[in-house]
Amino acid sequence: MPGPNKNSKPHLAAGCRWAEANGPERMLMFPEGALRLQGTGREILERCDGQRSIREIIDELQAQYKTGDSGRIEQEVSKFLESLQQKRIVDF
Amino acid sequence: MLPTPLALIAEITHRCPLHCVYCSNPLEMQKAAVELPTEDWLRVFREAGKLGVLHLHLTGGEPLARTDLTELIVGARAAGLYVNLITSGIGLTEPRLAALVEAGLEHIQLSFQDSREAEANEFAGTRTHAYKLQLSRIIRQFKIAFTVNVVVHRQNLDHLVDIIAMAEELGPDRLEIANVQYYGWALRNRDLLLPTRLQVEESQRTVAEAEERLRGRMRIDFTAPDYYARYPKACMGGWGRRLLLLDPAGQVLPCHAAGVIPGMQFDNIREHPLDWIWRESAAFQRFRGKDWMPEPCRSCDRRTEDFGGCRCQAFLLTGDAAATDPVCTLAPTHIVVEQALKQIGSDGVLSSIPTLPANWIYRPNPGTAPE
Secondary structure, eight states: OOOOOTTOOOEEOTTOEEOSOOSSSEEEEETTEEEEEOHHHHHHHHTOBSSSOHHHHHHHHHHHTTTSOHHHHHHHHHHHHHHHHHTTSEEO | OOOOOOEEEEEOOOOOSOOOTTOOSOSSOOOGGGOOOHHHHHHHHHHHHHHTOOEEEEESSOGGGOTTHHHHHHHHHHTTOEEEEEEOOTTOOHHHHHHHHHHTOOEEEEEESOSSHHHHHHHHTSSOHHHHHHHHHHHTTSSSEEEEEEEEOTTTGGGHHHHHHHHHHHOOSEEEEEEOOOSHHHHHTHHHHOOOHHHHHHHHHHHHHHHHHHTTTOEEEEEOOGGGOSSOOOGGGSTTTSEEEEOTTSBEESSTTGGGSTTOOOOBTTTSOHHHHHHHOHHHHTTOSSTTOOTTTTTOTTHHHHTTSOHHHHHHHHSOTTSOOTTSTTSTTTHHHHHHHHHTTTTSOGGGSOOSOOOOOOOOOTTSOOO
């Protein structure tokens, strides 16, 4: 399987979904586990809709967090998505 | 503070077309006549959702033996639960799977007994391996998470490279390689199942290599045999701390094997709400927390990590359910584990492994005598 590049369009893997309940943190359900997400983690995963590319997700977050270090956001997004791919939560 | 249970394991039936020599069901199984009706299961799922349970693991026996499985899945999803089906696949066809997925099934965990057909059928006591291979191809066509589960032991650990290759070809999201745990049926067959030290070490290398190679493609979860561990496993994440198990008749247990502990009384969902059983029933309070712990657990730094290990294993191997799990190298009774390993020649070479056929004790169907 080719690793993700900036044009890859991440989406939730089969058998992974958001829990119904909503609040300041959201729960992502997957086989044998769940992730409580808030802040940037949630912002990133909510954009993994199979429509946006990784490049677009990074651009959107950089625009949203204008005060942030844009290089760091890029790195954070890539690292986060890669770790979720290894857990079979995100596919590209 | 009282913990919230994360998962409910629902043994919806003990009926099963397989007779695996390491089955996790109790030696005394519940008969079909005492199984909970559909409406009781649906109520339990609603109560579980309210209690904060996230995952439902539908298992058995063979859960497909229940004709109301579709209805149970619909009800569980309506209760907000994530639905996993743990199955041998026997009884599953493409149309039935389509109906289960339509009902809301999210994850299917299909068991294999080996990569080699003759051996797989021998461990299962039935000819089912070929069907499982066919079924995997059907499962892969559906948009659900797919786990291949293989239970490993002395008789098949040497095939681990082939087992991983088989899984790669079937293409699941996740491969679970679980060493046999020695309770019930597996304990009866322990002398045939317990792997050697060399096998365990070799299997760890094989798994590490495969994990590296398959990263991002297939996740591998490996459970090592605790007889070779330095410290015990955190059994069920701690007694009455993370998990609830319902048996087919509605008894609520803290784990699969708790029925072996003498004097335990399990409350039934027909008589009490799930919430009360979790919070207040004697069975769930019996080994919850740290107050029951003996030394060396009580003053051990690891007591909040492994919770003293497994209560059922402590009872089965030492006769005392409140003893430190004897697999722990710090346990005063650790010698019983060393003796079990010595008995099978655990330090011997691979070629000392006895050849099949062996004198297995097979798990029968509920209400029938062992073969």
